[in-house]
Amino acid sequence: MNLSVRRRTLALAGTVLAGLLAGAVPATAEEAGVAAAPDISVANVKQHLADLQSIATANGGNRAHGRAGYKASIDFVKAKLDAAGFTTTVQTFTYNGTTGYNLIADWPGGDTNQVVMAGAHLDSVTSGPGINDNGSGSAAILETALAVSRAGYQPAKHLRFAWWGAEELGLVGSRYYVNNLPSTERAKISGYLNFDMIGSPNPGYFVYDDDPVIEKTFKDYFAGLGVPTEIETEGDGRSDHASFKNVGIPVGGLFTGASRTKTSAQVQKWGGTTTAFDRCYHSSCDTTANINDTALDRNSDAVAHAIWTLSSGTTPPPGKVFENTTDVSIPDNGAAVTSSVAVTGITGNAPSSLPVGVDIIHTWRGDLVVDLVAPDGTVYNLKPYSSSDSADNVQTTYSVNASSEVANGTWRLRVQDRAAQDTGYINGFKLTFP
Template sequence: MNTSVPRRVTAVAALAALALGGLTGTGASARPAEAAGAAAAPDISLTAVKQHLTDLQSIATSNGGNRAHGRAGYKASIDFVKAKLDAAGYTTSLQTFTTSGATGYNLIADWPGGDPNQVLMSGSHLDSVTSGPGINDNGSGSAAILETALAVSRAGYQPSKHLRFAWWGAEELGLVGSKYYVNSLPTTERSKIKGYLNFDMIGSPNPGYFVYDDDPTIEKTFKDYYAGLGIQTEIETEGDGRSDHAPFKNVGVPVGGLFSGADYTKTSAQAQKWGGTAGQAFDRCYHSSCDTTANINDTALDRNSDAIAHAVWTLSAGSTTPPTGKVFENTADVSVPDNGAAVTSTVNVTGVTGNAPSNLAVGVDIVHTYRGDLVVDLVAPDGSVYSLSNRSGGSADNIVQTFTVNASSEVANGAWKLRVQDKASADTGYINAFKLTFP
């Protein structure tokens, strides 16, 4: 977390208590129930997150004791994260910028699938200050979203929204990397980001449980998670405007996030609520050489990592613009031969005036034991082909997803086909249903 942006000072304790309905207690180990209709998020392994932190510590130790912008330790950190994401099936890209006379790097990772017009983005800054390795600030947030991204891959998760993860450079110099990313996006691309989640310091050794009070839906998602653990939260004010959510918020993107505290002092009331030591900073090693792997509270890191996964799964599960209007569906089963010829399921669209929409909702329900074998296309009445899935999703089962297709160049009425081909041997399945929804 950088210190170059002014802090907001405001009284919020009463508001936080009111929002939580007076909930008390320090929490339990049980995970809360997932929201109705949302797929259950996996438990994020504390051991795995801590291993990422150990690796980041080793990188800093081998590169002058830090991972700061313009230093070898930062580029090594970026390369470390990128390699793990590439191996997990993400589409990654490095965005470069120049500040303070040195090249900076943002790492952007997109998970294949989901509605490209509805993006849920999660980010953390990966750079440290020059005075230390930056394990809590902000190895903690970076490691947690890395492990969440890897959990998405392991689960073969295919949400309604498109998932994007980011690791920002030069945050400690004034949010430089995230500002560059946001300012480089065309307005149409910005409008596709339906939520940005920020995680900057989530394993503080004397932790608090703070939630950003920006977008109400995102805020409620995190608060509900902690309420399910019996943990009171407070509104995050110490770092407001000081981290990478600020550039997104400034252009109208809904934002939210978690924070476990930096150099502010924990009060007696907070210590009673969360444990720890009153009268001491949440992180006494903030921006110091002692911000090492020893500067982490495992319980806070574990809870916050699980809360991140809960939010990613919950907020990506549903469409913010559910389709309504005329529905055309074929529920007849069509067998998909193993490593064989393509097969089709057809719906006949009638009674729709003019062309198809730019947001045609294509509902796909394919039962298959290895989705990574499948090539799935939408074929318009004139034979035009729109790719929906091209052997993506790895070893996960099934493709049950609604895709959004810009079919505005096609006449709406006619025979539309879902075309599926199995391109490898040993796994079988069938088309269970195919549906088009015209708004």
């Protein structure tokens, strides 16, 4: 989990995603014609972690970018995937004068115009072996990939797994991959799932809230276990999903907490103590002893559940899209402007998870306050002002609980620039109704 970058930017539990989106919930996976994900062996995941620990121990105690331990980690994962029948590619890049590596693994078959991608950063910080951060995510997606091979899984969509380099230095590897991916290839990625720190010793169960469909996939899994979840906020924009989210690719993922202190309410919910979720975050003690087996087991199964669910079947109908692509200039440090869409033909109220697609081009997005204004004038804040958010552009999909609003009528995206010296415009705005 990168600390310095800010906003750069299981078995199926009685439901499957295709049925949910179609409005009919099948009673079992078999009724839906979808194979249930296999149980992921936590013993196997822990063996991968032990192997990564051994690699770090043999190479100066870490697996950091530019160090021998990182290249040995890449070679270790690649050998496993090659033997399992994956098509692997090692992508090189240069950062701080040293060579870095991303590992991309494609499972043959599936519709290559619809790619479900899962990734985790494989590098550690220089101060330790990085077993929770992020051997845990790396090992979980490795074992899930191997389970795909063992099952001979033939999904409708194409599966791709990735292990990123130099995340700890600013999402360098994943950003390089995305920036060098042609726009036609970016458009083929139907979802990117990120797993960064999923075995914290004092764990919470956090779900990214970026894409409504992916979010629901994970929440449904944990609900089936009776495990409550919370929206992930501590690492938002600080891990590799930001590289994908910033170019409009739907993202989601899981997280068990880093340096923030678990609250008393969270202890009541999940157990543990009112201390850091991971007391060894970015430290030498982030070893194989720094893992909660239960959290690692649950999250590894959730990884497989999401991969199987999101890659099976065909893409469901996108629903009714109401979009305005007329450019609207945003005055520098001036009055609010709006882009409007007229929603018609929808029965009843808006959904509880209304996708609001926002495409704003701006040279300092922290200056912006972005709101959704319902037909009756109710305001839903999508993005607050933040003087420290120095990234450019706002290109993402928000989820709004608009269930109290009548769907039909004129909805407005309202944007105001509240600081001087940077300019931009609304490039597009859309609402998607099921």
